[in-house]
Amino acid sequence: MGNLNKEIRDGDHPDITEERLKSTFDTHKMAAQIYNSQRAADRRNEITSAVLKIPELQDIKPLPFLSREEKVEEAARKIGILSEHLYDLVNVNDGAELYHLNNVVIGGEGNPLALHGVMFIPVLQAQATDEQKKKWLYRAMKREIIGTYAQTEMGHGSNLRKLETTATYDKATEEFVLNSPTTTSMKWWPGNLGKSTNYAVVVATLIINEKDYGPHSFMVQLRDENTHKPLPNIEVGDIGPKMAYNATDNGFLKLNHLRIPRTNMLMKHVKVEKDGTYIKPPHAKMSYSAMVHVRAHMNNTMAYFLASSLTIAVRYSSIRRQGHINPKEPEVKVLEYQTQQHRLFPHIARAYAFSFAGAETVRLYEKVKKDMESGETELMADLHALTSGLKSVVTYLTMQGIEQARQSCGGHGYSMASYISEIYGIAIGGCTYEGENMVMLLQLARYLMKAAKAVKEGKKVEGLVGYLSAPDNRHSLIDRTPEKSYDTYLKTFEHIARQQIFRAFDKLEKMLTSGLPHSEAWNKCSVELTRASRLHTRLFIAQAFARRVHDVVDFHIKEALDDLLHLHLNYELLDVASYALEDGHLCGEQMNFIRSELYRSLGKIRPNAVSYVDAWELSDMELRSVLGRRDGHVYENLYKWAQNSSLNRTDVLPVFEKYLKPLMMSARKNSKL
Numbered sequence: 001m002g003n004l005n006k007e008i009r010d011g012d013h014p015d016i017t018e019e020r021l022k023s024t025f026d027t028h029k030m031a032a033q034i035y036n037s038q039r040a041a042d043r044r045n046e047i048t049s050a051v052l053k054i055p056e057l058q059d060i061k062p063l064p065f066l067s068r069e070e071k072v073e074e075a076a077r078k079i080g081i082l083s084e085h086l087y088d089l090v091n092v093n094d095g096a097e098l099y100h101l102n103n104v105v106i107g108g109e110g111n112p113l114a115l116h117g118v119m120f121i122p123v124l125q126a127q128a129t130d131e132q133k134k135k136w137l138y139r140a141m142k143r144e145i146i147g148t149y150a151q152t153e154m155g156h157g158s159n160l161r162k163l164e165t166t167a168t169y170d171k172a173t174e175e176f177v178l179n180s181p182t183t184t185s186m187k188w189w190p191g192n193l194g195k196s197t198n199y200a201v202v203v204a205t206l207i208i209n210e211k212d213y214g215p216h217s218f219m220v221q222l223r224d225e226n227t228h229k230p231l232p233n234i235e236v237g238d239i240g241p242k243m244a245y246n247a248t249d250n251g252f253l254k255l256n257h258l259r260i261p262r263t264n265m266l267m268k269h270v271k272v273e274k275d276g277t278y279i280k281p282p283h284a285k286m287s288y289s290a291m292v293h294v295r296a297h298m299n300n301t302m303a304y305f306l307a308s309s310l311t312i313a314v315r316y317s318s319i320r321r322q323g324h325i326n327p328k329e330p331e332v333k334v335l336e337y338q339t340q341q342h343r344l345f346p347h348i349a350r351a352y353a354f355s356f357a358g359a360e361t362v363r364l365y366e367k368v369k370k371d372m373e374s375g376e377t378e379l380m381a382d383l384h385a386l387t388s389g390l391k392s393v394v395t396y397l398t399m400q401g402i403e404q405a406r407q408s409c410g411g412h413g414y415s416m417a418s419y420i421s422e423i424y425g426i427a428i429g430g431c432t433y434e435g436e437n438m439v440m441l442l443q444l445a446r447y448l449m450k451a452a453k454a455v456k457e458g459k460k461v462e463g464l465v466g467y468l469s470a471p472d473n474r475h476s477l478i479d480r481t482p483e484k485s486y487d488t489y490l491k492t493f494e495h496i497a498r499q500q501i502f503r504a505f506d507k508l509e510k511m512l513t514s515g516l517p518h519s520e521a522w523n524k525c526s527v528e529l530t531r532a533s534r535l536h537t538r539l540f541i542a543q544a545f546a547r548r549v550h551d552v553v554d555f556h557i558k559e560a561l562d563d564l565l566h567l568h569l570n571y572e573l574l575d576v577a578s579y580a581l582e583d584g585h586l587c588g589e590q591m592n593f594i595r596s597e598l599y600r601s602l603g604k605i606r607p608n609a610v611s612y613v614d615a616w617e618l619s620d621m622e623l624r625s626v627l628g629r630r631d632g633h634v635y636e637n638l639y640k641w642a643q644n645s646s647l648n649r650t651d652v653l654p655v656f657e658k659y660l661k662p663l664m665m666s667a668r669k670n671s672k673l
């Protein structure tokens with residue numbers, strides 16, 4: 001039968017093997033839950049093994065030792081080699097396989113084709129006519145051209161209706177004139193725009209006969225296909241170094257009265273006819289599809305970043321020994337400390353929860369995408385609300401979890417040898433891109449306020465907000481019912497979200513009745529509104545977790561997931577308990593119960609801790625972390641890693657003769673005086 005934990009190998013650090021031998025579940029079967037099928041989990045490992053056999057695909061040295069230019073070059077080099085092997089390594093129509101291949105070979109710091117795959121191709125798939133697809137999409141898929149999605153400007157990212165780049169229709173020539181009239185109108189931020197791409201879908205404000213029709217998407221060739229020189233009337237370049245993600249050339253773009261044919265506007269759903277007649281799309285926000293695409297997938301990418309950091313932290317915590325619990329016994333693994341467990345385990349549960357919520361979101365996204373192809377738009381609002389809330393909550397909680405993982409590694413966590421700071425830098429970009437988190441929470445709040453209004457008017461609401469019209473208990477039944485059921489927890493989360501949604505609604509209504517204009521009242525309620533959105537979203541995450549556990553058939557996997565869910569519900573509830581204490585829905589006695597359940601959960605999780613992270617099956621190659629090594633041999637490899645430092649090339653650096661020696665000499669001279 002073999003070991004349940006599939007990472008056990010001869011020669012590994014005994015402390016980590018000891019952990020793995022305690023596993024109560026098969027880590028590869030658990031991977032099937034995380035990646036949504038056994039086949040997908042198998043494929044990940046097959047792809048990793050195949051990549052390991054291709055020497056040119058390995059990192060030339062640890063990425064933190066590369067300069068920015070070397071990072072950009074290294075990512076491009078690997079993309080070139082990957083292109084030769086692509087069809088042997090993955091099914092190119094499978095996004096998850098491509099994403100995994102990218103993570104193993106290149107990592108999260110980016111590559112020249114990042115935005116090409118994540119936004120350029122999806123926007124063409126969703127918004128180009130068949131004719132336009134023939135012209136650009138198929139070439140893009142074969143990588144004959146490389147593109148990006150250029151929407152954000154220096155002056156505007158969130159408020160798309162105020163984009164300054166204009167696309168003015170010239171009926172006489174049947175062209176659009178694209179123009180960046182001011183410094184702030186320059187496109188600023190689009191990934192790979194700076195140096196890699198030769199095409200972009202540019203989002204610009206459409207003007208016909210001086211009338212503003214709002215943001216629309218246009219295909220623009222930026223560079224010559226052979227020389228890669230920028231074309232006339234186009235200024236393009238890199239925006240400079242960022243907190244992280246520095247293998248990517250986020251760029252700027254200035255368009256100087258650039259003329260493009262009318263047929264370069266993406267016209268699957270919306271049209272401008274030769275004579276300038278504007279034909280509306282079936283839904284006003286259909287052109288936002290590329291953003292919704294990324295938001296829908298971000299739960300899973302965030303879960304991956306969080307799981308990566310936790311894999312590093314938990315593995316390291318199992319070989320790091322410091323201090324005593326029993327003074328007569330040897331120093332303990334730091335994982336034995338309750339504070340360490342409390343710092344890490346709830347985030348493990350969140351990584352699983354985000355992955356399960358992510359799977360449900362992607363399913364809804366796929367359905368809406370299909371509906372939209374035939375002009376059906378009914379579920380777009382639901383999807384927009386769900387993805388807006390999730391992207392905000394999940395990125396924020398991921399940020400917290402990664403930082404806790406870093407701190408839990410003590411001093412070595414601060415070294416780039418842990419690689420956690422890079423993962424953190426990449427992940428927190430997600431709090432901003434694809435919609436600044438507060439802005440997106442407020443988008444969800446609009447949807448919630450509509451639902452609250454309907455309920456107040458006596459209508460029944462359904463689906464994601466169905467709980468707003470469901471019966472509510474005045475007091476939580478946690479600890480008050482004989483049977484142990486997650487339902488009581490979920491009902492408490494529902495109560496909290498419902499109360500906050502109506503609290504925000506009542507406040508808003510009161511201000512409106514007092515005569516405040518809607519936008520002012522909205523602003524004055526906006527903190528309460530974002531709270532409502534967060535609680536609604538956290539309820540959804542907890543429900544998605546519970547739904548998954550409910551559906552699992554394998555006994556040992558179900559039991560292990562059940563333990564994580566139990567931890568999740570108790571930890572999350574404590575985190576938001578003030579809302580339930582406020583109206584007496586929970587009492588002090590119940591709080592004590594929840595706390596004691598949380599501590600019990602930590603103990604229950606402890607023996608499986610390494611296996612829970614191992615189940616993500618993240619190879620050493622993709623983790624790029626000395627602390628997170630599968631074999632647990634951290635210390636000797638930390639020393640080896642440091643040898644890469646260019647400061648160690650010579651024993652004495654030139655700065656000694658130049659600055660330090662004169663400094664010390666003159667200090668010595670002065671002290672003799």
Ligand SMILES: CCCCC/C=C\C/C=C\C/C=C\C/C=C\CCCC(=O)SCCNC(=O)CCNC(=O)[C@H](O)C(C)(C)COP(=O)(O)OP(=O)(O)OC[C@H]1O[C@@H](n2cnc3c(N)ncnc32)[C@H](O)[C@@H]1OP(=O)(O)O
Binds near residue numbers: 118381432436439446
């Ligand atoms: C397997 C594949 C793997 C894929 C991997 C995916 C991800 C990987 C992640 C990382 C990988 C690495 C590379 C990627 C890295 C970075 C990429 C970043 C790219 C970008 O960073 S790219 C720019 C994104 N930039 C934004 O994200 C701007 C945010 N700003 C907005 O998005 C709008 O500005 C908004 C929505 C705030 C306001 O827009 P607005 O002013 O036009 O509308 P308004 O507020 O008036 O709302 C009127 C009515 O429209 C409804 N509504 C709005 N949007 C809708 C929608 N989409 N669907 C259905 N309904 C919608 C409302 O709900 C309302 O409905 P109602 O009236 O009923 O309440």
Ligand SMILES: Cc1cc2nc3c(=O)[nH]c(=O)nc-3n(C[C@H](O)[C@H](O)[C@H](O)COP(=O)(O)OP(=O)(O)OC[C@H]3O[C@@H](n4cnc5c(N)ncnc54)[C@H](O)[C@@H]3O)c2cc1C
Binds near residue numbers: 151245429435442
């Ligand atoms: C790593 C990274 C990659 C990116 N890639 C791309 C890309 O490929 N293509 C692209 O087009 N763009 C890209 N962007 C840009 C990104 O989408 C925008 O930065 C993002 O949408 C936020 O917009 P902003 O910068 O205008 O923020 P701002 O809106 O200026 O945010 C500043 C503050 O104002 C607040 N605020 C703004 N509006 C409101 C409001 N209505 N109500 C309440 N508060 C508000 C925000 O909450 C925030 O606190 C990228 C950004 C990053 C960091």
